[in-house]
Amino acid sequence: MAAEPVLVMQDICKSFPGVTALKDAQLRLFPGEVHAVMGQNGAGKSTLIKVLTGVETPDSGEILLNGRAIQPESVDAAQKLGISTVFQEVNLCPNLSVAENIFIGRFPMRGLAIDWKTIEREAQAALAALNIHVDVTRTLSEFPVAIQQMVAIARALSTEAQVLILDEPTSSLDEDEVERLFDALRELKRKNIAILFVTHFLDQTYAISDRITVLRNGEFVGEYPASELSRLELINAMVGREIDEAGYAAQDGESTSPHAERPFVSVQGLGASGRIHPIDLDIYRGQVLGLGGLLGSGRTETARLLFGIDRAESGTIAIDGAPVRLNSPRKAVRQGIAFCPEDRKTEGIVADLSIRENIILALQARRGIFRYLPRRVQSAMADQFIKQLGIRTPDAEKPIGQLSGGNQQKALLARWLATEPKMLILDEPTRGIDIAAKLEIMDLVKAQCRKGLAILFISSEMSEVLRVSDRIAVLRDRRKVGEIDGKAADEQSVFRMIAGAEA
Ligand SMILES: Nc1ncnc2c1ncn2[C@@H]1O[C@H](COP(=O)(O)OP(=O)(O)OP(=O)(O)O)[C@@H](O)[C@H]1O
Numbered sequence: 001m002a003a004e005p006v007l008v009m010q011d012i013c014k015s016f017p018g019v020t021a022l023k024d025a026q027l028r029l030f031p032g033e034v035h036a037v038m039g040q041n042g043a044g045k046s047t048l049i050k051v052l053t054g055v056e057t058p059d060s061g062e063i064l065l066n067g068r069a070i071q072p073e074s075v076d077a078a079q080k081l082g083i084s085t086v087f088q089e090v091n092l093c094p095n096l097s098v099a100e101n102i103f104i105g106r107f108p109m110r111g112l113a114i115d116w117k118t119i120e121r122e123a124q125a126a127l128a129a130l131n132i133h134v135d136v137t138r139t140l141s142e143f144p145v146a147i148q149q150m151v152a153i154a155r156a157l158s159t160e161a162q163v164l165i166l167d168e169p170t171s172s173l174d175e176d177e178v179e180r181l182f183d184a185l186r187e188l189k190r191k192n193i194a195i196l197f198v199t200h201f202l203d204q205t206y207a208i209s210d211r212i213t214v215l216r217n218g219e220f221v222g223e224y225p226a227s228e229l230s231r232l233e234l235i236n237a238m239v240g241r242e243i244d245e246a247g248y249a250a251q252d253g254e255s256t257s258p259h260a261e262r263p264f265v266s267v268q269g270l271g272a273s274g275r276i277h278p279i280d281l282d283i284y285r286g287q288v289l290g291l292g293g294l295l296g297s298g299r300t301e302t303a304r305l306l307f308g309i310d311r312a313e314s315g316t317i318a319i320d321g322a323p324v325r326l327n328s329p330r331k332a333v334r335q336g337i338a339f340c341p342e343d344r345k346t347e348g349i350v351a352d353l354s355i356r357e358n359i360i361l362a363l364q365a366r367r368g369i370f371r372y373l374p375r376r377v378q379s380a381m382a383d384q385f386i387k388q389l390g391i392r393t394p395d396a397e398k399p400i401g402q403l404s405g406g407n408q409q410k411a412l413l414a415r416w417l418a419t420e421p422k423m424l425i426l427d428e429p430t431r432g433i434d435i436a437a438k439l440e441i442m443d444l445v446k447a448q449c450r451k452g453l454a455i456l457f458i459s460s461e462m463s464e465v466l467r468v469s470d471r472i473a474v475l476r477d478r479r480k481v482g483e484i485d486g487k488a489a490d491e492q493s494v495f496r497m498i499a500g501a502e503a
């Protein structure tokens with residue numbers, strides 16, 4: 001490791017009304033290292049990055065780049081200084097093409113005209129380096145979140161930088177894509193670039209990081225060589241108390257929950273071309289049905305058909321044995337189905353509304369505008385969920401957009417729990433949520449389930465699917481390839497089933 005850090009952040013303080021996001025935070029980045037910044041939801045990781053990249057102005061403190069004080073005033077200014085960033089909330093332009101997104105703000109010119117051929121060729125190459133092969137002239141919004149995330153990464157990698165910052169870049173990627181990203185990062189390390197990496201996945205932290213800085217409640221806890229900090233020490237540093245990771249990792253040993261004779265929702269041959277091959281699923285009250293499979297296997301597509309977001313072209317759905325047509329989310333909601341989507345930014349939160357308004361949104365919509373929930377009831381409900389889910393905020397009236405990413409996710413979950421649904425579809429509910437909060441959320445989900453809620457659970461973390469599911473429907477290439485008992489299965493058996501379908 002080089003003797004001199006390329007970047008130093010010293011005694012950084014940043015407060016927002018009612019919240020101290022950073023208090024004397026410290027960070028040192030050396031050339032050629034991958035440095036993980038770890039901390040619970042709301043610990044200040046993203047704020048530290050925003051201060052560094054000119055999105056937020058610090059109240060006090062100093063940033064030194066190659067020994068010289070800098071005060072970037074915008075993301076562009078930071079970029080010009082050689083600090084390139086992939087933000088937690090992907091900040092691309094959904095209406096522009098993939099290629100335009102990779103080159104926006106720095107289009108190569110040919111004479112007076114933008115050189116589209118070069119843009120397209122280089123965008124293709126930038127993505128190919130990450131092993132993504134898509135038509136770069138298509139609009140970004142046509143692609144799933146994971147691809148969008150890869151586009152953001154390709155954009156950051158394709159700019160000349162001394163410092164590369166990645167704030168939870170892997171939250172919607174599958175293992176293969178993470179591996180490709182890590183290969184790209186190793187390449188950059190060899191070029192002596194300093195990489196700052198934020199993730200909640202401990203495996204990833206240890207797979208790629210040289211050193212780890214831990215933040216807690218906006219304060220610097222310590223800086224450690226990754227090889228000298230055990231997982232348990234890391235978690236304890238983040239949480240500030242002793243947590244038993246073994247307890248977290250272990251299956252809870254329960255046997256499959258008993259269920260009624262008749263499924264709550266029974267799906268027969270539900271399909272739509274290009275989305276999912278005709279699929280059969282039975283979802284019972286009091287049980288969690290997990291959807292296992294890799295990215296692109298059709299998990300979200302299945303959920304969207306079931307919730308009436310996309311139209312099914314074939315198949316039937318029965319609720320409590322009676323056939324129903326769920327061709328719009330309204331109808332699904334009326335049948336007691338709730339859907340917590342994976343992409344909280346575009347399909348979930350309304351950033352300008354308060355936490356309270358976001359939490360009561362779905363419930364109010366179901367009641368209709370004529371049965372307005374009294375403010376007192378709204379507040380009580382919001383406060384209850386803030387407490388129950390441990391949402392970190394001074395009060396319920398803050399705009400939800402000001403919460404940290406993980407806390408936004410919790411509020412979104414609260415929105416759907418508030419409607420007291422009969423069935424809850426959870427698509428990546430713990431994406432971006434820290435390890436302690438994850439435990440709490442999964443406990444909450446299971447408690448709801450014991451009260452008779454039916455749950456359809458999607459997560460890219462197979463260990464999580466295994467931990468909560470009574471049964472797992474395994475998907476591959478947009479097709480169901482089998483179903484297994486979630487309590488008896490382990491990761492190997494699920495992956496074997498996925499692989500077996502290949503033959
Ligand atoms: N623009 C803002 N206005 C008000 N409060 C904010 C703003 N940005 C962040 N905060 C608050 O600052 C604290 C730190 O948030 P930050 O986003 O840095 O957390 P984080 O460590 O990135 O968390 P996560 O793991 O959930 O992404 C939180 O309490 C958050 O609500």
Ligand SMILES: [Mg+2]
Pocket residue numbers: 045046047088167404405406
């Ligand atoms: Mg964050």
